[in-house]
Amino acid sequence: MAEITAPQSPVTAEQFADEIREQLKYTQGVTVEQAKPADVYVATATAVRRHLMDSWMKTQTDMVNGNTKAVGYLSAEFLMGKQLENALLNAGLTDQFDKAVKALGFDAQEVIDAEYEPGLGNGGLGRLAACFIDSLASLGVPAFGYGIQYKYGIFKQEFDENGKQVETPDYWLANEEPWGHIDYNRDQKVSFGGEVVEENGKKVWKPAWSVRAVPVDYMVPGYASGRVNTLRLWTAKSYDEFDLLTFNKSEYLDAVKPQVEAENISKILYPEDSTPQGKALRLEQQYFFVSASIHDAIRVFYPGQDKPDLTTFPNKINFQLNDTHPVIGIPELMRVLMDEYDYDWDTAWDITRHTFNYTCHTLLPEALEVWPSKLIGELLPRHLEIIEKIQDQFAAELKAKGIADGTAKDMAIYTGDAVRMAYLATYGGSHVNGVAELHSQLLKDVTLKNFSDAYPDKFTNVTNGVTPRRFIKLANPRLSDLITEGLGTDKWLSDLELLKGLIPLADDDEFVKKFAAVKQANKVDFSNFAKRKYGFDIDPNTMINTMVKRLHEYKRQALKILSVIADYADIKSGKVSADDVMPRTIVFGAKAAPGYYLAKQTIQLINNVARVVNNDPDVKGKLNVYFPWNYNIELAQNLIPATDLDEQISQAGKEASGTGNMKFALNGALTVGTLDGANVEIRERVGAENFFLFGMTEPEVSALYAKGYDTKGLSREYYEKDPQLKAAIDMVADGTFSDGDKDTYKDLVNDWLTKDYFMTLADFRAYMDIQAQIEETYRDPMKWSRMAVLNVANSGYFSSDRSIEDYLERIWHTGPLA
Ligand code: GFP
Numbered sequence: 001m002a003e004i005t006a007p008q009s010p011v012t013a014e015q016f017a018d019e020i021r022e023q024l025k026y027t028q029g030v031t032v033e034q035a036k037p038a039d040v041y042v043a044t045a046t047a048v049r050r051h052l053m054d055s056w057m058k059t060q061t062d063m064v065n066g067n068t069k070a071v072g073y074l075s076a077e078f079l080m081g082k083q084l085e086n087a088l089l090n091a092g093l094t095d096q097f098d099k100a101v102k103a104l105g106f107d108a109q110e111v112i113d114a115e116y117e118p119g120l121g122n123g124g125l126g127r128l129a130a131c132f133i134d135s136l137a138s139l140g141v142p143a144f145g146y147g148i149q150y151k152y153g154i155f156k157q158e159f160d161e162n163g164k165q166v167e168t169p170d171y172w173l174a175n176e177e178p179w180g181h182i183d184y185n186r187d188q189k190v191s192f193g194g195e196v197v198e199e200n201g202k203k204v205w206k207p208a209w210s211v212r213a214v215p216v217d218y219m220v221p222g223y224a225s226g227r228v229n230t231l232r233l234w235t236a237k238s239y240d241e242f243d244l245l246t247f248n249k250s251e252y253l254d255a256v257k258p259q260v261e262a263e264n265i266s267k268i269l270y271p272e273d274s275t276p277q278g279k280a281l282r283l284e285q286q287y288f289f290v291s292a293s294i295h296d297a298i299r300v301f302y303p304g305q306d307k308p309d310l311t312t313f314p315n316k317i318n319f320q321l322n323d324t325h326p327v328i329g330i331p332e333l334m335r336v337l338m339d340e341y342d343y344d345w346d347t348a349w350d351i352t353r354h355t356f357n358y359t360c361h362t363l364l365p366e367a368l369e370v371w372p373s374k375l376i377g378e379l380l381p382r383h384l385e386i387i388e389k390i391q392d393q394f395a396a397e398l399k400a401k402g403i404a405d406g407t408a409k410d411m412a413i414y415t416g417d418a419v420r421m422a423y424l425a426t427y428g429g430s431h432v433n434g435v436a437e438l439h440s441q442l443l444k445d446v447t448l449k450n451f452s453d454a455y456p457d458k459f460t461n462v463t464n465g466v467t468p469r470r471f472i473k474l475a476n477p478r479l480s481d482l483i484t485e486g487l488g489t490d491k492w493l494s495d496l497e498l499l500k501g502l503i504p505l506a507d508d509d510e511f512v513k514k515f516a517a518v519k520q521a522n523k524v525d526f527s528n529f530a531k532r533k534y535g536f537d538i539d540p541n542t543m544i545n546t547m548v549k550r551l552h553e554y555k556r557q558a559l560k561i562l563s564v565i566a567d568y569a570d571i572k573s574g575k576v577s578a579d580d581v582m583p584r585t586i587v588f589g590a591k592a593a594p595g596y597y598l599a600k601q602t603i604q605l606i607n608n609v610a611r612v613v614n615n616d617p618d619v620k621g622k623l624n625v626y627f628p629w630n631y632n633i634e635l636a637q638n639l640i641p642a643t644d645l646d647e648q649i650s651q652a653g654k655e656a657s658g659t660g661n662m663k664f665a666l667n668g669a670l671t672v673g674t675l676d677g678a679n680v681e682i683r684e685r686v687g688a689e690n691f692f693l694f695g696m697t698e699p700e701v702s703a704l705y706a707k708g709y710d711t712k713g714l715s716r717e718y719y720e721k722d723p724q725l726k727a728a729i730d731m732v733a734d735g736t737f738s739d740g741d742k743d744t745y746k747d748l749v750n751d752w753l754t755k756d757y758f759m760t761l762a763d764f765r766a767y768m769d770i771q772a773q774i775e776e777t778y779r780d781p782m783k784w785s786r787m788a789v790l791n792v793a794n795s796g797y798f799s800s801d802r803s804i805e806d807y808l809e810r811i812w813h814t815g816p817l818a
Contacts, residue, residue, distance in 0.1 A: 003489040007092030007224050010051060013099035019047040020100055032104050038175070040106050041084065041114035044097065045178035048087045052219050056228035062817045063142035064301060069315055069814035070142040071807075072297055073133060074290055074329060075322035077126025077269070078147050078231060080218075081633030082115045083179050085474050086134075090221035117632055118172045119153030120233070120269060123550040124659050125361050127633070128435075129322055131467040131659070131800040137222030137229040138469070138494060139804055140816035144317075146293035148285060149180065149216045149233035150269045157591050157630040163607025167594050169268075180216040180233070186299070187237075188213045188292040192284060196382050205339065205382035211262040212237040213292035223469050224494055227817065234292045238262035272595060276375070283328070283371060283379055290329035293319075294336060310341055314354035318812045321358045321429065324369040324421040330356055330428035331383040331390070339382070345389070357811050358425035358432050359462075361656050363442055364554065368422040376419055387414050387424065394427050401454055411450045426451045426458065431811045435464045436657035436678040438698070460810045463681055464657040465800035468496050471663045476641035478518040479667060483792070486511060496799035499792060506789040509782070516785040519644070519668060526642035534628050538585055539621065543778055546639060546669070547647035548589035548631055551599040554654040557590060558752070559760045559767055560647055561606050564613070564625060565737075566728040566768065571619050573727070581622040582775045587639060589631030601748045603627075608737040636660075641667045644784070645692075645774060648673035649767065651758040653698035655679075662798035668788040670777075672770055674763070678798070686794045690787040694770035695763040704762060715756035718764065725764045729753070 011019070023043035024030050030039050063070050088094045098108050121127065129145065136143040155167035191207030198204070218231040238259040247255035264281065265288050271281045301316040302308030321327055330352060337348035362368065377384045391414035398408040413423045426432050426448060434440030440461030444452040452459050473480045473493055484490045486505050492498040505511040523540035530536040538544075547560050564586055570576040588606050592599035610625035628635055646664035648655075648671055655677035665671060665682055672692040673679040683691040696704065708714060719726050729749060731737070738744035752761060778784050796802075808815055 002484045002487070003491070004484075005224065005489070005491050006493070007090060009092040009096050011093075011096060013096045013103065016047065016093060016096040017100035017103045019050070020044055020104060023047050035104075035106075036114075037106055037110040038114040040101060040104065040111045042176050042178045044101070044111065045084055045087070045115075048084070048091050048093060049178070049219060051091045051093065052087070052221050052228050055221070055226055056219050056230070059142060059227045059229060059817070060300075064303065066142070066817055068142060068817050069812065070144065070301075070317045071136060071812055071814065072293065072317050072319040073129060073136075073143060073145045073322060074293060074319050074326035075126070075129040075145065075147050076286070076289075076325035077121030077322075078129050078133070078145055078233070079121030079123075079126035079633065080118060080130045080231075081127075081470065081637070082112070082117050083218075084112055084115050086470055087179075087219075087221055089469060089474065090138075090223050116172050116175055116177075117634055118177075119156075119170050119632060120147070120150055122154055122270065124657075125323060128361075128464055128659055128800075131465065131470075132804060133220045133229060133231060134223075134467045134469065135465070135800040135804040137220045137227050138225050138467075139801060139808075140222060140225040140227045141804065141808065141814065142227075142817055143220075143229045144293075144297070145220065145229075145231035146289060146296075147231070147233050148266050148269075148289045149235045150266055151235075151263075152268045154269055154591065155594065159603075159607055159627070159629050163604045163611065165592055165600050165603045179218050181218075182214060182216045182235070184214055186215055186296070188215075188234075188295045190288050190291045192287070192379050194381065196385060203339065203382065203385065205335070210239060211265055211288065212239055213288060215292075215296065225816075232293070232296065234266065234289050236263050236265035236288060274595060279372070279375060280379060283375060286325050287328050287332065287380060287383075290326045291332050294329060294333055298336075307341075310337060310343065310351060311347065313351050317355070318814070319356050320807075320811075321356055321425050323359065323361050324425060327358070327369075327421040327425045327428075328380070328383065330424055331380075331386040334386050334390075335382055349393070352428060354430060356425070356429035358422075358429045359435065360422065360432065360443055360447070361435055363439065363447055363654055363656060365447070368420070368447075371419045371421065373414065373417055373419055384419075387419055390414070390424070390428065398454060403450075403454055407450055411454075422448070423451070426455075430458065431460055432458050433460050433462045433811065434656065435462065436681060437461055437463060438653075438675075438680050439656040439677060442653060442698070462803055462806045462810065463678055463798075464659050464662070465798050465803035466659050466662045466666070467800045468493055468666065470637070471640070472666055475637040476518075476522065476667050478521055479515075479641065479792075482514055482518055492796070494801065496796035496801065499796040500794065502789060502793035506786050506793065512782060512785045512789060515668065515789050516781060519642070519785070519788070522641040526638055529638045530626070530628065534626075536626050536628070538587075538626060539583070539624070540642075542583040542585045542621075542624065543644045544587065544642050545584050545645040545647070546587045546589075546643040546664070547649075548587070548636065548639065549658075549660055551590035551592040551596070551603060553598060553602075553758045555650050556758060556760055556763075557588065557602055557606065558748075559649055559763060560586070560588075561602070561609055562725070562728045562732075562760065562764060563767055563771060564609060564623065565731055566724045567623060568609075568613055568616075568619060569727045569731055570724070571622070572616075578619060578622050581619075582778060583622050585624045585626065587643075588625070588627045589635055589639070591631060598748060598751060601745060605732065605737060605745055605748065612737055636663070640664055640669070643667070643669040644778070644788075645669060646671045646673075648676070648679050649695070649763075650674060650676045651760075651763070652676045652696055652701050654758065662795065665791045665795040666798065668792050670774075670784070670787055670791060672767075672774060682795065682798070685797055686791045690790050690794075692770050692774055694766040696759065696766075701759060704759065709759060709762065710755050710757045713754050715759075715761040716753050718761040719753060722765055724768060725761060 133145040156170040191210040193208030220229040337343040527538040527540040646669040674695040
């Protein structure tokens with residue numbers, strides 16, 4: 001019998017059923033007989049919160065009274081996924097729930113399905129933040145996640161009859177949301193605009209308008225730690241509800257204008273920023289949540305003190321800046337310390353520098369935010385003055401270090417016209433980290449080279465990770481049970497390196513067969529899920545080959561779809577007999593940013609390739625393409641455990657890390673990938689022989705740019721000399737996937753043949769060759785499954801618990817509560 005260490009339930013199933021019944025009656029006012037699954041969901045969530053309440057309160061008290069420094073994770077995104085199952089797991093109530101709802105006459109799955117998934121993030125960055133707060137709580141480290149409770153998260157994606165992406169607003173708060181507790185009594189005032197004047201030799205900011213930041217608190221229960229942290233998401237409210245005078249003149253819209261304007265701040269995630277108004281709104285959002293969070297932390301850690309000793313602030317909490325979005329927090333803390341608490345510049349700077357650290361998640365220069373000084377001056381005039389002074393101090397420091405004037409100019413935080421937020425974060429914080437070894441190295445060598453030369457000690461790496469609770473235990477219960485059986489314990493859920501104990505089992509045919517049976521059962525489940533949700537007919541006896549991530553040219557969904565088209569063209573032309581084709585189902589999941597034209601064309605192409613291929617009797621059962629819309633965490637949790645082959649095929653040197661790659665490896669998919677991001681470390685750990693590597697390396701990519709790949713149109717040479725590539729691109733151009741219309745994809749085709757910045761064409765041949773090797777391996781099921789077992793066994797390093805331990809040691813220098 002395996003040793004079970006999972007949290008044990010505090011109540012019996014009967015007691016839990018009574019608790020749910022009580023919530024239904026006394027909170028919601030419905031009887032069990034009247035209740036719908038959605039009512040039972042709300043009642044259960046409320047009952048679970050009650051179970052967590054004592055631990056939540058104790059964690060907060062211990063945090064404030066204890067000697068352990070807390071972590072404040074400042075992030076514009078938290079992509080949490082559905083909460084109920086995770087909360088039940090961590091509260092030790094999973095079994096009780098199943099039995100209790102059954103006793104009440106409900107189906108557990110229907111109750112779980114009644115939860116609406118919040119989409120308060122875009123992709124990997126937001127999901128990483130969610131994994132990190134799960135791990136912090138599970139390790140018992142006191143922490144706050146601080147962000148925004150957007151009324152509308154990431155848009156809901158649909159496809160129209162032409163396969164184009166259509167974005168609709170995702171009003172996730174339309175139904176009762178039982179997890180967040182709005183706390184009107186712990187609000188903060190956040191101000192904007194106006195001017196700075198001098199009064200008695202002191203700078204005084206006279207803002208023009210203010211909004212009320214109201215916290216909505218979410219419990220973040222740890223797994224088997226007895227700790228419950230807080231995710232505090234701010235919502236914006238107006239101080240002036242509406243103007244009664246105007247209203248009574250029947251000017252109804254004008255009357256509510258101030259309210260609408262204030263509440264716009266937390267209305268939507270990443271408002272379109274191509275207009276000046278859009279830019280302003282984004283900066284307002286950023287300032288809104290960091291200002292409220294900084295004041296909140298002071299309130300929490302110095303309760304009731306009018307004149308707290310804030311020189312101890314960095315010993316109470318360290319703020320992690322998740323990308324550049326919260327970086328305005330640096331001048332804000334300076335302002336708070338000097339203007340609100342009367343500290344001098346040097347003391348304020350010392351506190352600030354020790355409070356912040358910065359994580360960079362990109363290598364694309366355009367993703368490092370740069371704000372026009374004019375905009376900052378208009379919205380936050382006092383902050384602009386502070387930034388100018390930071391720049392002066394920085395320039396003097398660089399001079400003293402003997403840095404050449406030209407280099408110092410290149411490094412300017414404030415250029416006169418603009419403020420470079422990544423540079424401000426690098427200078428204003430103690431540590432800067434990239435999110436995988438290669439990425440951190442490239443930050444030092446390229447993106448932030450001058451900074452790394454001037455401040456080498458600031459730079460470090462923390463490779464990303466994912467939570468095994470959500471992404472193995474909840475997503476893949478069959479594999480979880482098999483792992484526990486194989487290891488004789490379930491301790492791997494809080495110590496994922498224990499998976500190494502599975503290595504010898506890769507040579508045990510019985511175990512490998514069980515492992516293969518788990519995958520097969522998951523594929524059947526996914527096929528049923530896809531039928532139910534999307535109406536797809538996925539054959540679970542084909543290889544499931546998945547590519548899920550944001551749609552971006554650098555991630556190269558185009559490479560994947562071109563390879564599918566090439567395979568299709570080979571069958572159609574008779575070059576390859578359909579009988580020889582290894583049956584494959586390719587599943588895409590991706591949203592494109594609404595203003596990203598080529599990404600949206602790629603989506604349209606994928607959908608139309610799917611339409612043509614899936615309806616062609618010549619390839620029936622051999623090659624199938626599906627694109628479930630609105631990729632989200634729920635889909636990920638269903639698809640990842642069913643996947644045989646995962647695609648991580650970004651251009652080398654562009655994907656900072658990736659976290660999907662980790663989730664797939666941990667669920668027993670094999671990876672086809674480039675030497676990019678964390679793929680490098682995954683391959684090192686699982687073994688080169690258990691990873692399908694292809695494509696150019698980062699130095700090769702750089703060398704090809706140096707030859708003028710994108711500027712001299714070199715991609716065309718690859719097209720001309722590779723008949724398979726040519727056939728595929730010609731098929732896109734000749735209207736095969738657009739009912740004969742040759743214009744539909746002309747911009748995409750033109751980009752491939754004249755620019756192809758991310759070198760899809762240059763890597764095409766290597767990609768096709770590795771696919772042939774993949775098919776050969778897949779034809780030997782035992783070999784494939786053995787490789788998959790070794791992927792699981794060697795991927796324990798990619799737990800977000802390990803990432804957090806690295807942050808604790810290298811950056812935050814703190815640890816669990818006693
Ligand atoms: C970004 C980067 C990824 C990285 C995550 C988390 O994710 O390489 O793994 O941040 O660090 F691009 P996306 O927003 O691109 O999904």
